Amino acid sequence: AQSVTQLGSHVSVSEGALVLLRCNYSSSVPPYLFWYVQYPNQGLQLLLKYTTGATLVKGINGFEAEFKKSETSFHLTKPSAHMSDAAEYFCAVSGGGGKLIFGQGTELSVKP
Amino acid sequence: DTEVTQTPKHLVMGMTNKKSLKCEQHMGHRAMYWYKQKAKKPPELMFVYSYEKLSINESVPSRFSPECPNSSLLNLHLHALQPEDSALYLCASSQAGQETQYFGPGTRLLVL
Numbered sequence: 282a283q284s285v286t287q288l289g290s291h292v293s294v295s296e297g298a299l300v301l302l303r304c305n306y307s308s309s310v311p312p313y314l315f316w317y318v319q320y321p322n323q324g325l326q327l328l329l330k331y332t333t334g335a336t337l338v339k340g341i342n343g344f345e346a347e348f349k350k351s352e353t354s355f356h357l358t359k360p361s362a363h364m365s366d367a368a369e370y371f372c373a374v375s376g377g378g379g380k381l382i383f384g385q386g387t388e389l390s391v392k393p
Numbered sequence: 394d395t396e397v398t399q400t401p402k403h404l405v406m407g408m409t410n411k412k413s414l415k416c417e418q419h420m421g422h423r424a425m426y427w428y429k430q431k432a433k434k435p436p437e438l439m440f441v442y443s444y445e446k447l448s449i450n451e452s453v454p455s456r457f458s459p460e461c462p463n464s465s466l467l468n469l470h471l472h473a474l475q476p477e478d479s480a481l482y483l484c485a486s487s488q489a490g491q492e493t494q495y496f497g498p499g500t501r502l503l504v505l
Contacts, residue, residue: 313492324397324483325436334472371435375492378449379424383435 416484
């Protein structure tokens with residue numbers, strides 16, 4: 282069975298600092314992995330995804346993530362945080378049959 | 394265009410009311426999903442439609458009744474809801490058999 286663990290329910294960074302949101306997964310098959318962002322009172326927006334091929338995936342808004350099979354990780358990074366990055370971030374793994382298995386989410390705060 | 398639209402944006406209903414939530418997409422996707430999301434939690438899958446047929450029902454109470462009239466529309470009919478059903482209801486769509494889901498903005502439901 283597939284599962285996702287996001288380390289840290291809340292992460293706080295200063296504006297301009299590196300953003301690192303951690304995601305580890307468990308999957309019995311080669312995984313498809315996703316990061317979604319949710320701003321207050323909005324739906325989920327796809328940031329980036331890994332399916333096959335290049336393990337470093339670039340997404341929108343300057344975010345990127347690296348698939349590391351040996352570490353079963355798919356951490357999300359951004360070199361320089363902006364105030365507008367403050368949101369809830371969800372990591373997800375494909376669960377088969379079109380299902381997504383979500384992590385518990387990480388709330389990112391950005392301090393001026 | 395990766396837009397999924399949902400109406401209404403907000404809904405307040407009493408426990409004896411009947412209401413419907415509507416979701417629409419024009420991306421040619423043949424899989425559509427309903428999720429329920431409580432505050433500070435990941436979305437929980439409720440229903441999946443594939444090619445206009447219900448393929449997954451995650452043991453959702455019968456007071457929630459989904460309907461897929463055509464490949465672009467998805468409805469969720471609500472009847473005799475409980476206060477604990479208050480949540481953000483999200484619709485999503487994807488290519489059939491693909492895990493990349495695109496979410497709508499959600500309907501914020503309050504049951505009094």
